[in-house]
Amino acid sequence: MAPEARGIAGATRYVASNGLVALIQRNPSAPTVSVRGEVRVGAVHETAAQNGLAVFTGAALIRGAGERTFQQIVAETEERGCSVNAAGGLHTSGFAGKALVEDLPLILAVLADMLARPAFPPHEVEKLRGQFLTSLRESEQETGTQAWRAARALLYPPEHPYSRLTSGAIETVQALTREDLVRFHQRYHPAATTVAIVGDVEPEAVIALLESSLGAWPPAGAPPTLDLPPAPPLEAILRRDVPMSGKIQSDIVWAVHGLRRTDPDYYPAMMANMILGRLGIGGRLGENVREEQGMAYYCYSNLDADVGAGPWSAVAGVNPANVERAIEALVHEVANFVEQGPLPQEVADARDYLTGSLVLSLETNDGIAAALLAIERFGLGIDFIERYPVIIGAITADQIVDVARRYLSTERYVLAVAGPPAG
Amino acid sequence: MSTPIHAHTLANGLLVLTREVHSAPVATSWIWYRVGSRNEPGGETGISHWVEHMLFKGTPSMPRGELDRLIARNGGVFNGFTWIDYTAYYETLPADRIELGLRIESDRMVNALFDPSEVESERTVIISELEGYANYPETWLDEAVKAMAFTVHPYHHPVIGYKSDLLAMTRDELYTYYHTFYTPNNAVLVLVGDFDTDTLLRQVEQYFGPLPRGPALPAVRAVEPEPQGERRVTIRRPGPAQYVQIAYLAPDCRSPDFAPLAVLDAVLSGARPLSFMGGGAQTNRSARIYKALVETELAAAAWSSYAPTRDPFLFELSATVREGRDAAAVEAALLTEIEKIQQGGVTPEELARVLKQVRAQIAYNNESVTDQALQIGMWEVLDSFGRVETLPEELAAVTPEDVRRVARTYLTERRRVVGHFIPTEEQEDGA
Numbered sequence: 001m002a003p004e005a006r007g008i009a010g011a012t013r014y015v016a017s018n019g020l021v022a023l024i025q026r027n028p029s030a031p032t033v034s035v036r037g038e039v040r041v042g043a044v045h046e047t048a049a050q051n052g053l054a055v056f057t058g059a060a061l062i063r064g065a066g067e068r069t070f071q072q073i074v075a076e077t078e079e080r081g082c083s084v085n086a087a088g089g090l091h092t093s094g095f096a097g098k099a100l101v102e103d104l105p106l107i108l109a110v111l112a113d114m115l116a117r118p119a120f121p122p123h124e125v126e127k128l129r130g131q132f133l134t135s136l137r138e139s140e141q142e143t144g145t146q147a148w149r150a151a152r153a154l155l156y157p158p159e160h161p162y163s164r165l166t167s168g169a170i171e172t173v174q175a176l177t178r179e180d181l182v183r184f185h186q187r188y189h190p191a192a193t194t195v196a197i198v199g200d201v202e203p204e205a206v207i208a209l210l211e212s213s214l215g216a217w218p219p220a221g222a223p224p225t226l227d228l229p230p231a232p233p234l235e236a237i238l239r240r241d242v243p244m245s246g247k248i249q250s251d252i253v254w255a256v257h258g259l260r261r262t263d264p265d266y267y268p269a270m271m272a273n274m275i276l277g278r279l280g281i282g283g284r285l286g287e288n289v290r291e292e293q294g295m296a297y298y299c300y301s302n303l304d305a306d307v308g309a310g311p312w313s314a315v316a317g318v319n320p321a322n323v324e325r326a327i328e329a330l331v332h333e334v335a336n337f338v339e340q341g342p343l344p345q346e347v348a349d350a351r352d353y354l355t356g357s358l359v360l361s362l363e364t365n366d367g368i369a370a371a372l373l374a375i376e377r378f379g380l381g382i383d384f385i386e387r388y389p390v391i392i393g394a395i396t397a398d399q400i401v402d403v404a405r406r407y408l409s410t411e412r413y414v415l416a417v418a419g420p421p422a423g
Numbered sequence: 424m425s426t427p428i429h430a431h432t433l434a435n436g437l438l439v440l441t442r443e444v445h446s447a448p449v450a451t452s453w454i455w456y457r458v459g460s461r462n463e464p465g466g467e468t469g470i471s472h473w474v475e476h477m478l479f480k481g482t483p484s485m486p487r488g489e490l491d492r493l494i495a496r497n498g499g500v501f502n503g504f505t506w507i508d509y510t511a512y513y514e515t516l517p518a519d520r521i522e523l524g525l526r527i528e529s530d531r532m533v534n535a536l537f538d539p540s541e542v543e544s545e546r547t548v549i550i551s552e553l554e555g556y557a558n559y560p561e562t563w564l565d566e567a568v569k570a571m572a573f574t575v576h577p578y579h580h581p582v583i584g585y586k587s588d589l590l591a592m593t594r595d596e597l598y599t600y601y602h603t604f605y606t607p608n609n610a611v612l613v614l615v616g617d618f619d620t621d622t623l624l625r626q627v628e629q630y631f632g633p634l635p636r637g638p639a640l641p642a643v644r645a646v647e648p649e650p651q652g653e654r655r656v657t658i659r660r661p662g663p664a665q666y667v668q669i670a671y672l673a674p675d676c677r678s679p680d681f682a683p684l685a686v687l688d689a690v691l692s693g694a695r696p697l698s699f700m701g702g703g704a705q706t707n708r709s710a711r712i713y714k715a716l717v718e719t720e721l722a723a724a725a726w727s728s729y730a731p732t733r734d735p736f737l738f739e740l741s742a743t744v745r746e747g748r749d750a751a752a753v754e755a756a757l758l759t760e761i762e763k764i765q766q767g768g769v770t771p772e773e774l775a776r777v778l779k780q781v782r783a784q785i786a787y788n789n790e791s792v793t794d795q796a797l798q799i800g801m802w803e804v805l806d807s808f809g810r811v812e813t814l815p816e817e818l819a820a821v822t823p824e825d826v827r828r829v830a831r832t833y834l835t836e837r838r839r840v841v842g843h844f845i846p847t848e849e850q851e852d853g854a
């Protein structure tokens with residue numbers, strides 16, 4: 001494990017004159033390079049009326065930038081087996097490139113144009129809108145999407161960006177204009193941008209390339225800030241059922257408010273989540289709903305801890321006849337966990353998995369780049385990977401049960417079910 | 424750039440393929456069985472996949488749950504999957520723990536319990552998996568197209584099986600099937616990673632050497648006859664969009680025409696990532712189908728597909744019809760792209776681009792030991808592991824005339840099934 005751990009801690013952190021932060025890691029295992037970056041602007045910066053704007057803007061960056069049209073961008077990169085992409089998300093807008101090392105200058109130049117000089121050609125915006133509307137219609141008829149849309153609306157007040165899906169809705173995406181995209185893009189700022197470059201590269205050479213590409217992106221105005229509105233605590237059990245015809249299976253979402261990635265409760269909560277609904281085939285939830293009762297192919301929990309406190313959720317896909325029994329099982333497992341806490345063996349398993357699997361997550365260029373981006377986003381420190389086993393090793397069963405009691409509740413939660421109509 | 428693959432056969436017939444890769448302290452262990460839905464008799468559809476599920480349900484020395492716990496405690500990841508031609512299981516672990524993969528796979532090759540109560544609880548889990556797929560309109564269209572494309576060969580039925588067969592399957596049928604196909608002489612063990620081959624082979628011998636060789640396997644006799652005309656199917660169900668799927672009966676991966684058809688697929692849709700677990704480059708947006716269907720705003724998504732298979736399978740064209748357009752126009756546009764190649768052929772520049780894309784995808788794939796082992800094992804069960812190394816040369820030898828010839832030979836009206844999915848009004852629920 002040592003070479004990779006040292007590898008990350010030895011990454012070069014470079015701040016360009018425009019404020020952009022680059023993290024560069026040499027990984028000579030293959031003649032390839034991955035570029036992964038993020039601008040800290042996302043759907044959290046859009047209004048309810050403009051839901052979908054961050055995603056639309058991110059996807060439009062490639063549709064013409066600098067001197068190149070969309071078809072020129074994809075032709076020039078794809079003919080060399082490279083790819084470039086960008087996508088708006090909830091907290092950040094991401095961009096990525098993949099290339100054989102000799103093509104790194106090309107993908108950095110294209111990505112810099114996409115971020116700094118997107119053209120938003122009107123006909124490309126319309127083309128993209130059509131694709132979005134078709135995929136929105138498809139996702140509107142997915143039980144998982146509908147259950148999550150309902151769960152988020154119950155968890156967060158309408159003024160909170162977490163109350164919506166980043167994909168937007170048909171009406172809002174229909175109403176967005178090219179000018180809306182142009183204005184939203186003006187929030188992108190180099191000083192709010194991190195890029196990780198990992199592969200068979202020399203950091204000094206990469207810095208020189210950055211100076212003429214992403215480092216030359218002129219800053220305009222001030223970097224964006226984020227001020228999330230409060231989410232009032234849940235007071236009761238809130239449930240919404242979404243009947244959907246033509247469906248065979250129902251999706252269930254159970255959720256409470258979680259916590260921020262930087263919250264001191266994060267590590268015990270992450271361990272609690274592993275034990276409750278992830279380890280093996282879905283932790284205790286999977287053991288009950290899938291293994292013992294045979295009700296679901298998937299049943300697991302998820303802790304969405306990011307810049308803000310996202311949902312802490314449990315999901316299952318079950319036959320409509322089993323919906324109430326599956327909910328009962330989910331709530332029963334949560335109650336049991338809150339009451340009794342984890343077994344010593346479960347804590348040991350979670351700890352050994354989290355520390356042991358580190359080397360697996362740092363095998364590929366993409367994996368290393370993702371770790372570097374997370375380190376920068378949450379200010380974890382470049383030696384984070386080295387400290388991680390110590391952090392995880394120090395978490396006790398008492399801390400886990402304490403966190404579980406404060407966040408997981410059997411009296412205040414939301415429940416959303418989407419699937420074939422009852423009866 | 425890839426290190427060599429070594430082959431070693433144990434006395435009981437188990438083929439062991441190893442590749443040392445020392446770039447990261449990780450290793451992967453894959454076991455492949457030459458069994459998939461193509462081996463299933465009528466009335467037992469879905470049995471290969473169900474057997475795969477039962478291999479996670481315990482052995483006398485490793486009760487259910489213990490396998491997951493052991494792998495987690497050792498910092499590893501694992502999974503299993505079933506396809507038309509093969510069933511595979513893997514564990515990827517920190518390199519110094521790779522012996523655990525050998526222990527697990529040698530144990531469950533012969534000792535899986537198939538406890539009757541576990542069989543019952545898994546019956547409803549698998550039906551839940553099937554019902555989850557049935558929530559998607561594409562599943563209904565795909566199953567109808569494949570059922571129509573194969574009248575004789577078992578590629579006719581879906582890997583998950585028919586619900587009626589899943590409801591009726593017995594524990595004894597599952598257990599017999601397991602004992603028939605899970606034998607060392609019907610398996611391939613693939614090990615890739617940061618290990619010393621000689622040391623690891625001694626451990627392989629220790630774990631797998633004592634397992635008894637199994638009897639000869641029942642052959643798949645069915646041969647899909649030459650189709651005698653276009654077949655069409657329209658699925659009408661509630662759904663969000665229209666979908667089009669066109670499937671041509673096409674040669675298996677051992678045919679000399681495999682490489683030209685693979686190049687044709689890449690000319691139409693780009694050379695795609697080798698691993699289904701992600702990690703490659705997206706190369707379809709400058710290719711013919713995307714430009715002709717998506718850029719012209721006929722479709723929201725469109726692509727071709729052609730995968731290596733044991734027996735003749737399908738060369739397919741698929742599209743999600745854009746709002747305001749219709750399936751007939753999208754079908755016509757897809758067929759026009761095929762006709763263009765049948766008449767005008769492809770350019771040397773297109774072939775050069777495909778080769779460069781393939782070489783890049785191989786390089787990305789080689790970043791991961793798990794993805795390397797997937798390619799080695801898949802090619803061995805379909806033909807020979809050597810294809811992993813020779814494929815770039817096979818593709819490089821393809822000429823524009825070869826591509827035109829295979830397009831004219833195989834992508835013909837009489838060899839195709841054309842499927843449309845047309846949404847109905849919501850109240851017309853046919854479920």
